């Protein structure tokens with residue numbers, strides 16, 4: 213194992229190393245308006261109920277739609293959607309219909325009004341669980357109330373954003389060959 217020669221690094225840039233993933237496409241709907249945004253800042257908070265936290269900046273049209281409706285869908289794109297991920301994350305839903313411009317298929321959900329994206333291999337219907345951190349941090353806590361996953365795509369390669377226009381692809385799997393995980397740790 214190597215000992216690294218670490219040097220001072222600007223604290224505002226640590227996201228380069230901590231960025232979660234995968235990048236997701238969040239769909240929302242309020243009254244007659246539908247939108248999609250690209251989102252990289254999310255985290256799992258609990259398994260059951262299935263809770264997720266997402267930072268959705270207030271300048272985004274999606275923020276208002278989700279705040280008003282209390283709902284969204286978290287869609288997971290594969291690496292084939294890189295162009296759409298970038299285009300959707302660099303345009304606003306009040307200027308353009310992102311489904312049409314990005315040639316994506318809106319599909320109805322079972323529980324929420326926001327559409328699923330047909331070209332994404334997984335889509336999670338979410339309801340706002342706790343909005344206590346929205347005013348101060350734009351941090352929405354959602355409960356996944358229905359999950360749709362293509363069973364043929366168990367662990368496809370995904371896109372992870374590290375800032376400055378750089379994505380990384382996660383695809384390689386490393387198994388616990390020595391079986392050091394205890395059964396109760398295999399969550």
Ligand SMILES: Cc1cc2nc3c(=O)[nH]c(=O)nc-3n(C[C@H](O)[C@H](O)[C@H](O)COP(=O)(O)O)c2cc1C
Nearest residue numbers: 249250251252253268269272273274301303304305
């Ligand atoms: C790779 C990538 C990751 C992004 N991650 C986030 C994020 O975590 N939170 C956020 O508020 N905006 C994020 N954005 C920016 C929004 O997607 C962008 O502001 C988008 O235009 C919002 O669309 P809307 O105004 O139609 O909601 C990201 C953009 C890109 C390209």
